[in-house]
Amino acid sequence: MPIHIKLIYQTPQGAKTEFYSDPMDMKDAIQIAEDLEKTGRKLAFTFLDDYDHSWTLKELKKYTEEIQSEPHNIIVYFDGGFHKEKKAAGLGCVIYFDKSGKSYRLRKNIFAEGLESNNEAEYAALDLGLKELENLEVHHLPVTFIGDAMVVINQMNDEWPCYDDDLEKWIDRIENRIGKMGLTASYKLVSRKDNQEADKLATQALNKVEIEATSEVAETDR
Structure with a gap:
């Protein structure tokens, strides 16, 4: 931080x-x-x-x-991919954090059904990142969420209004989860090129290739 x-x-x-x-x-x-x-x-x-x-x-x-003994200095990359005909989505998140003097990268993706749009998939990917933070027992810390979905980032930053009921439900769900965890969330928009890890995980999930892994990384790899 x-x-x-x-x-x-x-x-x-x-x-x-x-x-x-x-x-x-x-x-x-x-x-x-x-x-x-x-x-x-x-x-x-x-x-x-x-x-x-x-x-x-x-x-x-x-x-x-x-x-020092808890996850901190947390950055979450997220991305959602949507298949219109199948109404299925691939969700991916990459979480970088420090703990006990070392830096780590957590990668997670899932295949999801029942979504209606690419924007909904993006929100679901953001929610996946939050669930993984819950699993890490992260609470009462600042967290930066990074994605290439302009709608999601601008709406979560309160820069764009939301007129879609389905997306509004995701926003409420995410904000409630953030509130319960006591997080101070900030949101950053990047190009797809700068979100390649999460994008790749989302694509792999759409192809039903599931990944869940945590590895130690150099601090400069963030």
Whole structure:
């Protein structure tokens, strides 16, 4: 989770100003703050995330220790493929997360029947990603959901209205699940090229090739 450092500096003569850092990893923010404290200058730190939640240095260190053994720094890629004649869909999700100092990738897909459109398949794929987060016991954390479905991303970001009753039901279902899990969700639209893993899983699911696997990855592979 990216963190900004808010630094309040005061000179011996009493002049005071504030500085805000670029976003950085929590571990880097803590290391920089501890290094600045060694200067002996009169400094005050506040750490802010993108949702305006704030921590003191002591609170942030405690928080990072608590989450190390649980999945965190979570990104979910999702994609749904729809076969109109069969009214069947392939749903795929790829979840990247950190746990106990290592980075992991979870891949999951399923074959689904009874859906009516490609947009519904995309929502079902997003819901699949949430179910997998439930299985990982993820709760009360920020999560970024990434997909190439413009309708889904814009509607979940409240940028486009939804006039379709079936899609509205998916939105309600997803928002209720997010609320119960205590997640702070953000949604990002990417090109299909940048969503290849989830797209491939959706295609494989349509062909009834099911995949469920978790593997360790390098942090740069996210």
